[in-house]
Every structure is written in structure tokens, then in C-alpha cells.
Amino acid sequence: MARRIKEEAEQTRARILASALDLFSLNGYSRTTLTDVASRLGMTKGAVYWHFTSKEALLMALVDEMQEKFSRQIDRLMPKDELTFTAVADMMTRNAGEILEDAKGRAFFLLLNEQVQWTSASMEKIRTELMQDERCGPWHAFKHAVANDIRAGRVRAGVNPDRVAHACLALWSGLVHARIAGFMSEGLVETLGEAFACVWNSIRIAEPASA
Numbered sequence: 001m002a003r004r005i006k007e008e009a010e011q012t013r014a015r016i017l018a019s020a021l022d023l024f025s026l027n028g029y030s031r032t033t034l035t036d037v038a039s040r041l042g043m044t045k046g047a048v049y050w051h052f053t054s055k056e057a058l059l060m061a062l063v064d065e066m067q068e069k070f071s072r073q074i075d076r077l078m079p080k081d082e083l084t085f086t087a088v089a090d091m092m093t094r095n096a097g098e099i100l101e102d103a104k105g106r107a108f109f110l111l112l113n114e115q116v117q118w119t120s121a122s123m124e125k126i127r128t129e130l131m132q133d134e135r136c137g138p139w140h141a142f143k144h145a146v147a148n149d150i151r152a153g154r155v156r157a158g159v160n161p162d163r164v165a166h167a168c169l170a171l172w173s174g175l176v177h178a179r180i181a182g183f184m185s186e187g188l189v190e191t192l193g194e195a196f197a198c199v200w201n202s203i204r205i206a207e208p209a210s211a
Contacts, residue, residue, distance in 0.1 A: 013051050015041055017065060018104075020058050025107040029059065066108045073098060074138060083145040085155070085203070089168070089196035092138055096176050097189045106180045113177045142168045146203070159203045171195045 019040045023032045034055055038048045052058040077094055079087040099105040142165035149155040175192050178184040184191070 009051075012047075016043075016048055016051055016058070017062055021062055021104065021107050021111065024059070024062075024111050029055075029111070034058070062108070062111075066105075069105075074141075078141065083141060083148055084152075085142070085145045085149050085164075085200055088138070088141045088145040089193075089200065091141070092168070092172050093189055093192045093196065095138075096172060096192055099176060100179060100188055109176060109180055113173075113181075138172070139165045139169055149204075154205060155203050156205055164199065164203060168196065168199060171199070 016037060020032070020037050023036055023040060027036075032055075034048050034052070035045050037058070038045045048058075052061060073095055074091070077091045079091060081087075099109060143161045146155060146159060146161035146164045150157055150159060150161070172192065175184065175188060175195065179186075179188040179191075
């Protein structure tokens with residue numbers, strides 16, 4: 001009996017999160033209320049409050065859910081051998097393609113970039129947990145990859161790995177957002193591939209010309 005109640009509560013929580021994501025993406029976070037979320041599901045506002053104490057708590061639960069999903073995707077795609085710039089760039093390009101094919105991922109990406117006026121605390125959580133996680137965050141992956149390439153003599157010694165990592169994340173985020181929001185008609189995977197190739201060509205040590 002207790003197990004069934006727990007499962008039903010988890011299912012209800014998942015339904016509330018899905019409804020909130022749809023409404024936040026459609027109407028904007030500021031214009032959506034917990035009453036709207038409840039009405040969409042045929043629930044009372046009190047039932048929603050039982051699971052989430054505030055609209056911000058609901059939003060951060062969405063962030064946690066998508067952070068876990070994003071981390072699983074990145075962990076699955078992460079190169080198993082020594083990190084290199086080209087391998088990490090390929091990983092992030094494939095991840096972008098997966099986001100584009102996932103309706104929930106697209107909705108969350110638009111929410112993240114367009115629909116919310118983030119507080120400093122919330123943005124810090126997103127930055128440290130979603131993008132800069134030391135285990136599988138893409139910023140650390142790019143940073144370590146560039147450092148490895150420098151040690152291996154593939155990248156110039158004066159290149160700053162931190163700056164390259166920030167630049168690559170900005171490219172990735174900007175192009176993914178542009179494609180999902182409809183500002184870019186070109187293929188996302190192909191465009192990202194060319195953008196990362198430009199970064200790589202700007203930092204790598206050129207091969208000596210053959211005689």
C-alpha cells in the first residue's frame with residue numbers, strides 16, 4: 001500500500017513538472033501561476049502546493065530534472081579515452097543534435113534562455129551544476145581537453161584553456177538557442193561542426209608543410 005502511494009505521488013509530481021514546463025514555455029514563467037498548472041491537470045492548487053511549496057521551487061525542480069537528464073546524456077557521449085578538443089567538440093555537437101530531436105529538451109532550452117528572469121542564486125546553480133559540473137560538465141571537458149592538447153603538442157602553449165572552454169560553450173549555447181528559436185535555418189549539427197573547427201584551427205599547431 002505504501003509503495004503504491006509513493007509511486008502515485010511520484011507520477012503526480014512528474015505530471016506537474018511536465019505541465020509546468022509546457023506552460024512556462026508557452027506563456028512565460030512570470031505569466032504562469034500554480035493555479036494555471038493545477039487547472040491544466042484538473043487538480044486543485046493545494047494539490048500542487050503539496051508537492052511544491054512555491055513556483056520557484058517548481059522551477060528549480062525542473063532545473064534539477066533536466067540537469068540529471070543532461071548529465072546522463074553527456075556521460076554517455078563523453079569520450080572514454082584521454083580528452084581532446086576534437087573529441088569533446090564532437091560530443092557536444094552530437095548532444096546538440098539530441099536536444100534538437102527532444103521536444104522536452106527544446107522546451108527547457110527556450111525556458112532557460114528566454115522565459116525566466118533568473119536570480120543570482122538560481123543562475124549560480126545552473127552554471128555550476130548544469131554546465132560546469134567537475135565530473136561531466138562540458139566546460140570542464142573542454143578545459144581539460146585543451147590542456148591535454150597543449151601537453152601533447154597539438155595546441156599552442158600560450159592558449160588559455162579556460163577561455164577556450166567559455167568560448168566553446170557560448171558557441172554551443174548560442175547556436176542551439178538560435179536553431180530552436182527559429183532564428184537559424186541552417187543545420188545545427190553542421191553549423192556547430194564548422195564553428196568548432198574554426199576554434200580548433202585558431203588554437204592548434206599547424207602541421208608542417210610537406211616538401
